[in-house]
Amino acid sequence: MARKLNEINASSMADISFLLLIFFLVTTSMNVSTGLTRRLPPPLPPDQQPQDIDINKRNLFVVKINSQNQLLVQGEELDIRDLKEKAKEFIKNAANDPNMPAKYQKEFDLIGTMEYTKEHVISVGNDVDTQYQAYIDVQNELVAAYNELRNELAQDKFGKSFEECDERQQKVLQEVYPQKISEAEPKNYGGGK
Amino acid sequence: MAQIRKKEKKEAPALSTSSLPDIIFMLLFFFMAVTTMKEVTYKVRVTTPSATELQKLENKSLVRYIYVGEPMPEFREQFGSSTRIQLNDQFADVSEIESFITLERSAMKEEDQNVMTVSLKADKDTKMGIVTDIKQALRRAYALKIVYQAGARKAF
Numbered sequence: 001m002a003r004k005l006n007e008i009n010a011s012s013m014a015d016i017s018f019l020l021l022i023f024f025l026v027t028t029s030m031n032v033s034t035g036l037t038r039r040l041p042p043p044l045p046p047d048q049q050p051q052d053i054d055i056n057k058r059n060l061f062v063v064k065i066n067s068q069n070q071l072l073v074q075g076e077e078l079d080i081r082d083l084k085e086k087a088k089e090f091i092k093n094a095a096n097d098p099n100m101p102a103k104y105q106k107e108f109d110l111i112g113t114m115e116y117t118k119e120h121v122i123s124v125g126n127d128v129d130t131q132y133q134a135y136i137d138v139q140n141e142l143v144a145a146y147n148e149l150r151n152e153l154a155q156d157k158f159g160k161s162f163e164e165c166d167e168r169q170q171k172v173l174q175e176v177y178p179q180k181i182s183e184a185e186p187k188n189y190g191g192g193k
Numbered sequence: 194m195a196q197i198r199k200k201e202k203k204e205a206p207a208l209s210t211s212s213l214p215d216i217i218f219m220l221l222f223f224f225m226a227v228t229t230m231k232e233v234t235y236k237v238r239v240t241t242p243s244a245t246e247l248q249k250l251e252n253k254s255l256v257r258y259i260y261v262g263e264p265m266p267e268f269r270e271q272f273g274s275s276t277r278i279q280l281n282d283q284f285a286d287v288s289e290i291e292s293f294i295t296l297e298r299s300a301m302k303e304e305d306q307n308v309m310t311v312s313l314k315a316d317k318d319t320k321m322g323i324v325t326d327i328k329q330a331l332r333r334a335y336a337l338k339i340v341y342q343a344g345a346r347k348a349f
Contacts, residue, residue, distance in 0.1 A: 014213035128322035140244040
């Protein structure tokens with residue numbers, strides 16, 4: 001009996017450590033961080049006063065958020081749900097409306113000549129008391145507007161979504177609809193708080 | 194001898210599985226080393242806002258975090274309940290952000306310094322005043338690539 005005991009069956013040890021392994025795999029959250037990427041404008045030289053950059057009014061899309069998280073878009077009150085459509089309309093300017101950004105013709109790689117609104121700027125202004133979530137909502141809707149426009153163009157020209165396009169095609173699409181959301185202080189673009 | 198030979202006939206020698214646990218443990222250690230642990234202990238409560246058009250944050254070694262939110266209950270007595278900024282493991286003031294970024298940047302490899310990203314992890318109820326202040330500080334520090342951290346959500 002004693003001789004039989006000194007060889008312990010170790011095969012279950014592997015199962016135990018497998019269990020441990022799986023337990024750790026499940027419990028450690030990979031902690032994938034996601035967010036909205038933005039680029040800030042470079043700082044002004046300290047001796048220079050922030051000046052109103054001369055932007056043609058028709059090229060400017062002003063979104064203001066007040067302390068009650070309400071939106072003022074181009075001088076009109078607007079629900080956040082309608083912001084995306086309004087922004088798309090502005091960026092695209094399909095009807096060549098004189099109150100919307102000027103259109104320029106350009107020969108693009110792959111898709112040929114197209115009209116695009118290269119000078120448009122979307123300016124987001126906010127109050128000191130605006131809630132962060134409301135600000136992110138606005139940013140999100142604006143990014144969504146760009147993404148949808150790029151997707152529509154991708155479907156139209158290449159027959160697939162923006163995500164499925166290769167790098168060269170994506171670059172062209174980004175060129176047609178460059179993301180121009182101003183991150184500067186509201187007063188940089190002549191809008192009051 | 195005769196006895197042993199008799200035993201051999203009875204059963205084939207068992208396959209040695211004693212090294213299997215070691216292999217599995219090696220796997221375990223590999224995964225434990227590879228998975229990144231949480232960056233800091235939070236001293237402020239952060240519930241990130243939600244959005245739909247999210248991008249994944251890549252290359253974590255290039256990312257520095259700024260946390261903004263209300264202090265955790267255990268720090269309330271000392272710091273009050275108004276929104277505070279946390280850099281690394283301690284509370285900080287807006288004026289300290291610039292030096293923090295400069296310090297972090299100089300600790301990076303030279304080729305990485307230009308692609309440094311600052312991730313702003315702010316509570317969804319934060320007032321924009323403090324966020325704007327942070328943004329201005331980041332501009333002054335030339336940390337222009339920023340990410341507003343947000344969680345996923347379905348459309349409205």
